[in-house]
Every structure is written in C-alpha cells, then in structure tokens.
Amino acid sequence: MQHRRRYRYQWVLAASVVATMSACSSGPDATWTTDSPGLEGLPHEVVAERLADPEFRENLDLTSPDDQLVMIQLQVASTVFCRDLFASYEKWLGTGAAPKTPIFLRPGKPASGFDEFATKWTETFGAAVESGDPEVLRSTLTASGGCDAVVVNPSASKRTIGEWLGAQE
Amino acid sequence: MKKTHIALAFAGALLATGIAASANAATGTGSFTATCDPANYGFSTNGVAYQHSTKGTLSIKQTDTDPELTSSVKAVSQNGNSLSVKNVSDGETASWSNVLSGQYKVYARSSSQVNCNGWLPGNGNYKFEYKITY
Numbered sequence: 001m002q003h004r005r006r007y008r009y010q011w012v013l014a015a016s017v018v019a020t021m022s023a024c025s026s027g028p029d030a031t032w033t034t035d036s037p038g039l040e041g042l043p044h045e046v047v048a049e050r051l052a053d054p055e056f057r058e059n060l061d062l063t064s065p066d067d068q069l070v071m072i073q074l075q076v077a078s079t080v081f082c083r084d085l086f087a088s089y090e091k092w093l094g095t096g097a098a099p100k101t102p103i104f105l106r107p108g109k110p111a112s113g114f115d116e117f118a119t120k121w122t123e124t125f126g127a128a129v130e131s132g133d134p135e136v137l138r139s140t141l142t143a144s145g146g147c148d149a150v151v152v153n154p155s156a157s158k159r160t161i162g163e164w165l166g167a168q169e
Numbered sequence: 170m171k172k173t174h175i176a177l178a179f180a181g182a183l184l185a186t187g188i189a190a191s192a193n194a195a196t197g198t199g200s201f202t203a204t205c206d207p208a209n210y211g212f213s214t215n216g217v218a219y220q221h222s223t224k225g226t227l228s229i230k231q232t233d234t235d236p237e238l239t240s241s242v243k244a245v246s247q248n249g250n251s252l253s254v255k256n257v258s259d260g261e262t263a264s265w266s267n268v269l270s271g272q273y274k275v276y277a278r279s280s281s282q283v284n285c286n287g288w289l290p291g292n293g294n295y296k297f298e299y300k301i302t303y
Contacts, residue, residue: 059249062211062276074248117247117271124224124270139267143224144253145246146269 032060038069041108042076049154050075070111077105077114078121082147085125086161089141092134101126138165195219198232198300203240203278205285206292212243212276213297219273221303228264229275231257233298240297241280244273256280275299 032051034044050056056075063071081104088099104118128140141147141161148162199217204210221227229242242263244252252273255263277297279285286293 055251056249058211059245059251062214062245063249064216071247071249075250078248078250113247120271140224140269143267143269144265145244145250145271145273149250 032068032072038109038111039072039076039107042073042105043080046076046079047072050079070113073107073111073114074117077107077118078147079150080105081121081125082141082150082161083152085137085147086141086150086152086164088129089134089137092137098132099129101129141165194226194302195222196300196302198298199275200296200298201277202294203297204292205238205279205283205295207241207278207280208282210278212241212278214245214274214276216274218247219275219301219303221268221270221273224267224270226264226266226302227252227268227273228262228302229257230262230300230302231259231277231297232300233296234259235296236283236285238283238285238295239280240277242275242277242299244275246271246273273303275301 032039034047034051039047050072051060060068060071060075081102084102088102091097092099101122104122106118107114110118125137125140128137131137142165148160150161151157152159152161152164197217197219199215201213201215203213227244229244231240231242234240237259239256239258241254241256243254244265246269248271252265252268255265257263277299279292279295282292283295284292285295
C-alpha cells in the first residue's frame, strides 16, 4: 500500500514537472509580420529587418504578448531615430553646423508606453545635440542599450553605430 | 599649511562626489526561476522594470542560486535592446558602463547545461536571486 502511494506521488510529481516544462516552452502567441495590426505608419523595410534580427527576436519572444506590440513599435522607431541621429552627427563633423534633433517616428496607433519612451529619448538625445559639443552626442550615441548596436546601413554591412564610432566597453 | 588645506579640500571634494554618486544610484533586489537547460530554453525574467534614470553604470549581482551555478545575465530595455550577456557566479557582479537611461528588466538562465532535476526528466530549473544597481 505504501509502495503504491509512493509511486502515485512520483507520477504526480513527474506529471507536474512535465506540465511546467511544457508551459515554459510555449512560444509567443503572436506571429508578427510587416502587415500586423499596430505597425501601420512604420517603414515596412525596417519592420522586416528588425523582426528578422535574431537578438531582437529572442527578446521579443521572451516578452509577454501584451507588451510585444509596443516593443516592436519602439524598436523600429528608435532604429530609424538612431540612423537619423548618426547621419546628423556625421554631417555636424563635416560642416561644423549643429544639427536639429531628429523627429522620433510615431506609428498610426502608438501602444501604451510608446509616447513616454519617445519623449525621454528625444529629450536625452536632444540635450546632447543642444550641448553644442559633437563629443557629447558621440558619447550618447555609443551608450549601451541605445544606438550603439544599431546597424548603420543594413544594405551595406553589419557595422553598427558603436563600431563605427569606435566605442569600446 | 596651505598644502594641507588644498589636500583637505581635495579630499572633501572627492568625498562629496562619492556621496553624490552613491545617492544617484538606486538598488533593488529580486528573484525568479530560470532554466538549467540553456540549449533548449530561453532566458527568464520576473518582469520587474527598473528605471535607470541617468546615463551611467548598471550592474547586476548574483546574490544566490539554488542549486548553485553560474548564470548568464543580461538586461533588456523597453524597445528590446539588450545589454550584452555576461556570466556570473554567486557573489559576482556583471557591470555595464555608459548605459543609456531607460527602463530595464533583468534576464537570466544557466550559463551551461546542468542537471538541476535529479532523477526527474529534463534538466529543470533553478532559483536566481540578484541585486541590481541602476
């Protein structure tokens, strides 16, 4: 009788472990494409590029379905913003004339949290531009978690803004 | 005498800077369950977002694990940008300098395949405890 109880206990334990593992291994609920709802107003080629990036894709898949839309919107808009800012920086060095802070692209229907992030980035990078010192902008462009890992021109090479500017950790 | 005053003033300035720097850095602690099977399962998080207010250093210390193992840790921003993956054991700190301000979540998983499950199928999970300075 005691043996039976022990085996029953072991089976219940094993079944619950398997069930937990299945729950952990379930993939994201949403399959994202360039035409997915909520991505209107964002450039298709950048959406496609970011959705195809394995590192971004991993972070997206690890995010709860409710937070995935705003993550994609922010990823695409911040990528465009970083490239515009990098172009402004290069032009600044070339001409000596301080640039204007680029506009942070806004999708047709921004998800919750989008505008707060956009405002914060515009303020942070705007302050670097308005400092009047290209070195301040360079330092901000190479900050981790920001523009450093953004590929400058995906059709040309995989070189990132951080690599281009010689950023070293 | 003058040299002494200059030295004292310098030391005072250094102390004040240290106090200001430590006053700016916030800390938090947390824990969650992560996989011991990195070949088959991804990173885990407890979903807590930390507001890194000013550009600067962000660090994650692995305070304890059960069973004890080395973790791969990273932090991910709201827009899906990652801070690079670093490996840490109990008591060690992963640190990233010049981190842009923003909200970051902590992610971890075992750095290698470890059997945390005994006789049960699969490699199972472990408990990851951390302290973040942001």
